[in-house]
Amino acid sequence: MENFNINNLVRPNVKDLKPYSSARDEYQSTGTEMIFLDANENPFQTDVNRYPDPQQRSLKAELAKLKSVNSANILLGNGSDEVLDLLFRAFCEPGMDNVITLPPTYGMYKVLANINNIENREILLTTSFEPDVEKILKAVDVNTKMIFLCSPNNPTGNSFSEENVLQILENFSGLVVIDEAYIDFSEKESWLSKLGSYPNLVVTQTLSKAYGMAGIRLGICYASEEIIQILNKIKPPYNVNELTQQRALLRVLDSVKINAEVTDILKERGELIKVLDEVDFVEKIYHSDANFVLVKVDDATLRYEELIKQGIVIRNRTTQPLCENTLRFTIGTKAENEKLLQALKALN
Numbered sequence: 001m002e003n004f005n006i007n008n009l010v011r012p013n014v015k016d017l018k019p020y021s022s023a024r025d026e027y028q029s030t031g032t033e034m035i036f037l038d039a040n041e042n043p044f045q046t047d048v049n050r051y052p053d054p055q056q057r058s059l060k061a062e063l064a065k066l067k068s069v070n071s072a073n074i075l076l077g078n079g080s081d082e083v084l085d086l087l088f089r090a091f092c093e094p095g096m097d098n099v100i101t102l103p104p105t106y107g108m109y110k111v112l113a114n115i116n117n118i119e120n121r122e123i124l125l126t127t128s129f130e131p132d133v134e135k136i137l138k139a140v141d142v143n144t145k146m147i148f149l150c151s152p153n154n155p156t157g158n159s160f161s162e163e164n165v166l167q168i169l170e171n172f173s174g175l176v177v178i179d180e181a182y183i184d185f186s187e188k189e190s191w192l193s194k195l196g197s198y199p200n201l202v203v204t205q206t207l208s209k210a211y212g213m214a215g216i217r218l219g220i221c222y223a224s225e226e227i228i229q230i231l232n233k234i235k236p237p238y239n240v241n242e243l244t245q246q247r248a249l250l251r252v253l254d255s256v257k258i259n260a261e262v263t264d265i266l267k268e269r270g271e272l273i274k275v276l277d278e279v280d281f282v283e284k285i286y287h288s289d290a291n292f293v294l295v296k297v298d299d300a301t302l303r304y305e306e307l308i309k310q311g312i313v314i315r316n317r318t319t320q321p322l323c324e325n326t327l328r329f330t331i332g333t334k335a336e337n338e339k340l341l342q343a344l345k346a347l348n
Helices: 057-067 080-091 108-115 133-139 162-171 225-234 242-253 255-276 300-309 334-347
Strands: 074-077 098-101 119-122 144-150 175-179 201-206 219-222 282-285 292-297 326-330
Touching (some): 057 074, 057 242, 074 080, 074 225, 080 108, 080 144, 080 175, 080 219, 108 119, 144 162, 255 282, 255 292, 255 334, 300 326
Parallel strands (some): 098 144, 144 175, 175 201
Antiparallel strands (some): 074 219, 201 219
């Protein structure tokens, strides 16, 4: 994007903001044993009596190696929702600016736009669940700051075509935020490989899905060093707690186990699709690059309630645009999936 200038996007008050400087920002441990009397902490050892590293350096170093990026291109948040909220707060002027989202998609984009008093311009995906690039670009004006692309998309499960994403990246002078929460289940290459080519590209990922750590709330933002610096100015100083950092680091280092679990989930996804294909009330099974499958049925509300009675909770997505009478099945363990398959056959 030749016309991209980050200084034209950042809110003036954020640009002029002098960030809070914490005790752990002003003195960084070098490994030498020191007496810390600088941060008004309780001196008695509880393993968490000290403030955490505000920049999560150890964890970022491992993520940088894993993803082949620099630590300066990473921002960590209290879940991806905090990362997304920081983007709104840094780049969108309340009551003035707008963003574009592509329903059916992750609902928090709309919620965060409303919280931050930002107009949310919704451009429906096509019937094949692809971005309607022409309509998206027509909806852009001088106050459009961000376009959100969830790929693989939730709840549809598909990855957007590279051609469509590139058209948006190359013809929009604001931020293109690609939410890759489910990328580890996809055969498609992450857009992280294009980070150096597009200064307006922001990629978000999470430890909640493939890494199995939804409970610790750890979201990741990858972007240019300039964008990360802006977000660092406004993030809370200790937004990622010590326990989260420790657990995340241990999990990220356990790549063999993570890869094995992803392989198991993909195998179980295939088995579920085979059974769903034989269920009479299933009308269509949508392609999935995620750890879930979206299915069109005869009566989504009825089938949802029938499975509830059998002790199985799925997601009824029939209220979402383009998703009438659809159910979303998350892939569980082999034992859980066996129970689901038995229940489906009983309803057949």
